[in-house]
Amino acid sequence: MNTLEEAKQAVIDDFSLYDEWLDKYEYLIELGKGLEPFDQADKTDDKLIKGCQSRLWLKCEKKDGRLYFTADSDAIITKGIISLLIGVYSGRTPEEIAGDDFSFIVTIGLKDNLSPTRANGLASMIETIKCFAQDER
Amino acid sequence: MEIKEIRNEFPQLSRTVYGKPLVYLDNAATALKPRSVMACYEHLAAEVSSNIHRSVHRVSNEATAEFENARKRVAEFLNAPSERNIVFTSGTTDSINLIASSYGQAFIGRGDEIVISEQEHHSDIVPWQMLAERTGAVIKVWKLEDDLRLGPSSLEKLLGPKTKIVCVSHASNVLGIVTPIKEICALCHRHNIPVCVDGAQGIVHCKVDVQDLDCDFYSFSGHKIYAATGTGVMYAKAKWLEQMPPYRGGGEMIADVTWERTTYADYPFKFEAGTPNITSVPTLVPAIEMLEQMRSLEESSAAVASYVLDALQSDKRITLYGDSSSEKLPIFSFAVKGAHQEDLALVLDKMGVALRSGEMCAAPLMHRLRVTGLLRASFAPYNTIEEARYFVECLGKAIEMLTI
Ligand SMILES: Cc1ncc(COP(=O)(O)O)c(C=O)c1O
Numbered sequence: 001m002n003t004l005e006e007a008k009q010a011v012i013d014d015f016s017l018y019d020e021w022l023d024k025y026e027y028l029i030e031l032g033k034g035l036e037p038f039d040q041a042d043k044t045d046d047k048l049i050k051g052c053q054s055r056l057w058l059k060c061e062k063k064d065g066r067l068y069f070t071a072d073s074d075a076i077i078t079k080g081i082i083s084l085l086i087g088v089y090s091g092r093t094p095e096e097i098a099g100d101d102f103s104f105i106v107t108i109g110l111k112d113n114l115s116p117t118r119a120n121g122l123a124s125m126i127e128t129i130k131c132f133a134q135d136e137r
Numbered sequence: 138m139e140i141k142e143i144r145n146e147f148p149q150l151s152r153t154v155y156g157k158p159l160v161y162l163d164n165a166a167t168a169l170k171p172r173s174v175m176a177c178y179e180h181l182a183a184e185v186s187s188n189i190h191r192s193v194h195r196v197s198n199e200a201t202a203e204f205e206n207a208r209k210r211v212a213e214f215l216n217a218p219s220e221r222n223i224v225f226t227s228g229t230t231d232s233i234n235l236i237a238s239s240y241g242q243a244f245i246g247r248g249d250e251i252v253i254s255e256q257e258h259h260s261d262i263v264p265w266q267m268l269a270e271r272t273g274a275v276i277k278v279w280k281l282e283d284d285l286r287l288g289p290s291s292l293e294k295l296l297g298p299k300t301k302i303v304c305v306s307h308a309s310n311v312l313g314i315v316t317p318i319k320e321i322c323a324l325c326h327r328h329n330i331p332v333c334v335d336g337a338q339g340i341v342h343c344k345v346d347v348q349d350l351d352c353d354f355y356s357f358s359g360h361k362i363y364a365a366t367g368t369g370v371m372y373a374k375a376k377w378l379e380q381m382p383p384y385r386g387g388g389e390m391i392a393d394v395t396w397e398r399t400t401y402a403d404y405p406f407k408f409e410a411g412t413p414n415i416t417s418v419p420t421l422v423p424a425i426e427m428l429e430q431m432r433s434l435e436e437s438s439a440a441v442a443s444y445v446l447d448a449l450q451s452d453k454r455i456t457l458y459g460d461s462s463s464e465k466l467p468i469f470s471f472a473v474k475g476a477h478q479e480d481l482a483l484v485l486d487k488m489g490v491a492l493r494s495g496e497m498c499a500a501p502l503m504h505r506l507r508v509t510g511l512l513r514a515s516f517a518p519y520n521t522i523e524e525a526r527y528f529v530e531c532l533g534k535a536i537e538m539l540t541i
Contacts (some may be wrong), residue, residue, distance in 0.1 A: 005515075020155070020156075021155050021487045022155070022484070022487040022488060025483065025484055029484075029539060042323050053479050053495055054477055054479055054480075054509070074477055075476065075477035075479055076480050076508075076539055077477075077479070077480045077483055078477075078480075078483075095408060098420070118479065
């Protein structure tokens, strides 16, 4: 497995391939469509992330000292965004995740290009991932 | 004036987003501002900064004249019996809060009933709920018919001896269908019940004559009719303005103040405590002028509206809500099968198209329609047929991107 830094750099590189915001969104949409299936039975209120206009469920499991995330949403761009985060953070140790500053999200400029509700949603996603990591440490 | 000349008056129409021309289709949320409105604001801020109604100096007199002239102009615009029927507020929301508080205090008590239509914006629901909570009054919902219209006969069944007011919008900000206000007022008045009209959307597109409609209250926001933000109007019949107590206390709304007893100024001033929005209220004058000028674009507006209506109705992937063929404002709210409204809005944004997504401040209506939200394109007379075509083309592309 690549390192956390490598995974983040890969996302930054992917995003910088596209000059146009529309293309960056197309990329997010493709990521969203490719998100791994989520167990319908896991769509429970305790897994719902607050602050999103669209609904987003995020599940965290610990195996062999590492955290694995799965998620689903009724909006595809939300799925694309969470897929991006899952790609970077799933399979890492709680220490790695808790110690990270998540600044690559700022680097790719995504936050500035979301609607305020989506930006809130993104902040909640990050917060939830951090909380899982801190709880499991 | 030609549409091209009119468009030149709105600088924001020539801006770009993401390197693409902005196609602004969020006019029902707020309208763009013409140069005349900005010039008026700038003139007042630069040359006529002075408080009104109080000082004796020259600039203060000029500022007062500008402010009171706006009251006259608004009265004329609504065909109100007198400018004294016009109370300036900060917007529709503020106007309705004023009515709920003041009319409520004078006329609504425990067990009384407030009828509110199902299509209302939160700003015509929540102030009444707050009043009901304070007083023990009861809210009755006037449901939409199956075709999403408001039926007078359904209303009549709700009216009774305890009904103290009927609250309805001239047109919903979601459905855009024009409510038959005149008929509703006649019906309610036969039962001696006043009608409070939320005109936030209606005022933009309908010619409003409050005496002909015979409504008791009519509220609207300046920012939706091209005036500066933070301006609003509450029209009310004199009999109510006389009987309603003031809603906020402070300077300018009093006749005499002593520690023992304060007497209030006459209406409309008793409802305008404190320094009003003196730099912005006078922008209502050039704004109304622009609105009236744009009525000459009727033909082009009608062509745009019918093109959009057609395009949305003929697309099998789209469900349009409020697809009335008769009187409908150019407000189009719809859902797309298999695509979330916010995804669509985000993708369209990247193409330069600005529109609204979500509950649109009408959660009860969303529940009725059984949707979590909708996408809304709302047009102004300055929007061209080319913009409409671009929107439809982009919408098609966005749907494909999201669903295939
Ligand atoms: C029908 C309706 N009522 C009330 C409002 C509230 O207007 P404001 O926010 O300007 O007070 C709006 C604005 O969105 C509206 O469309």
